[in-house]
Amino acid sequence: MAVDYGSRDPAFVAMSDAVRHQLAALVGPAEGWVAVPVQGSGTFAIEAAVGTLIPRDGKLLVVENGAYGARLAQIATTLGVAVARYAVGEDTQPDPGEVDRLLAADASITHVGVIVCETTTGIRNPVAEIARVVAHHGRSLLLDAMSAFGVFPLSAADLQFDALVASSNKCLEGPPGMGFVVVRREVLAACRGRARSVALDLYAQQQRFEVDGQWRFTPPTHIVAATAEALAVFHEEGGVNGRSARYAENHRVLVDGMRNLGFETLLPDDQMSPIIVTFREPAHAAWSFDAFYDALRDDGFVIYPGKLTTCPSFRVGCIGQVYPDDMRAFLASVERWMSARGLPSGAPAR
Numbered sequence: 239m240a241v242d243y244g245s246r247d248p249a250f251v252a253m254s255d256a257v258r259h260q261l262a263a264l265v266g267p268a269e270g271w272v273a274v275p276v277q278g279s280g281t282f283a284i285e286a287a288v289g290t291l292i293p294r295d296g297k298l299l300v301v302e303n304g305a306y307g308a309r310l311a312q313i314a315t316t317l318g319v320a321v322a323r324y325a326v327g328e329d330t331q332p333d334p335g336e337v338d339r340l341l342a343a344d345a346s347i348t349h350v351g352v353i354v355c356e357t358t359t360g361i362r363n364p365v366a367e368i369a370r371v372v373a374h375h376g377r378s379l380l381l382d383a384m385s386a387f388g389v390f391p392l393s394a395a396d397l398q399f400d401a402l403v404a405s406s407n408k409c410l411e412g413p414p415g416m417g418f419v420v421v422r423r424e425v426l427a428a429c430r431g432r433a434r435s436v437a438l439d440l441y442a443q444q445q446r447f448e449v450d451g452q453w454r455f456t457p458p459t460h461i462v463a464a465t466a467e468a469l470a471v472f473h474e475e476g477g478v479n480g481r482s483a484r485y486a487e488n489h490r491v492l493v494d495g496m497r498n499l500g501f502e503t504l505l506p507d508d509q510m511s512p513i514i515v516t517f518r519e520p521a522h523a524a525w526s527f528d529a530f531y532d533a534l535r536d537d538g539f540v541i542y543p544g545k546l547t548t549c550p551s552f553r554v555g556c557i558g559q560v561y562p563d564d565m566r567a568f569l570a571s572v573e574r575w576m577s578a579r580g581l582p583s584g585a586p587a588r
């Protein structure tokens with residue numbers, strides 16, 4: 239990131255090409271798949287995907303169990319796309335059988351949108367089962383893989399879908415500033431003139447990449463350079479297998495340690511992903527999220543407030559350049575704060 243690349247210079251174009259090809263290769267072979275990066279955060283890339291891939295007479299079924307599903311529906315509605323919603327509780331996995339019924343009942347649904355890991359809670363959604371249902375009905379599946387890409391197996395060889403959206407800064411461990419859409423070539427090729435936005439037109443951007451490798455508008459050069467490095471580190475760690483093994487270990491150390499201190503996870507073990515864990519807030523009068531947050535931050539650990547509408551909670555991430563020993567240090571910090579505060583246990587209200 240310390241190198242100031244010229245955005246039209248061949249050295250930058252070569253680096254950007256390599257990043258695009260490596261991102262696509264994590265999904266499928268180059269004949270079938272392309273990765274189209276988008277300046278901005280992940281949401282910009284979701285907006286580009288919805289606006290480019292869904293035709294004006296299309297209809298999107300959003301499978302929703304948290305804030306990011308709700309946002310996907312909001313993006314589609316704002317872009318004038320007809321939306322059907324299948325919403326379940328934030329602590330509930332959607333039922334693929336219900337997706338089957340909804341698709342059977344509404345032939346006008348052309349696309350289905352699913353969040354792979356709903357970061358609101360960290361719940362793992364049954365993407366493989368939903369993908370089979372969507373393929374059976376001949377509809378198009380779009381995945382929000384923002385917090386899953388690089389860790390969940392999302393290879394086109396195992397899963398039938400048309401596009402996924404992710405960003406530089408979650409499981410790839412790069413800095414924030416670039417989203418991307420990995421999409422089937424034949425699907426994108428049919429999208430000429432469809433986008434509802436000039437800047438967020440994935441078709442037009444891919445056309446330009448194919449002509450001369452250039453981004454149409456000023457690229458985030460430092461972010462692309464850092465993502466190239468982040469991808470090298472990712473492959474050194476063993477790619478999806480290596481990274482998911484480390485996150486799984488981070489997750490296990492965290493959850494076991496917090497349970498030993500009396501805390502309870504929102505989700506049962508078989509629904510949690512190794513990305514982020516939601517804990518219920520303790521019931522004891524000595525509990526204060528703000529005091530807990532500040533003390534942990536002073537020890538070097540930044541956590542997240544809960545995003546649930548239904549129950550008081552907080553979240554702890556397992557991703558990024560953190561290792562099991564960092565999780566142990568985090569647990570020691572939690573325990574220190576509890577004894578200084580006079581909080582005997584992290585147990586929530588019954």
Ligand SMILES: Cc1ncc(COP(=O)(O)O)c(C=O)c1O
Nearest residue numbers: 279280281306355357382384385
């Ligand atoms: C599943 C999911 N979708 C979308 C987003 C939005 O990404 P961004 O905040 O980068 O726009 C996030 C961010 O946490 C996410 O976890």
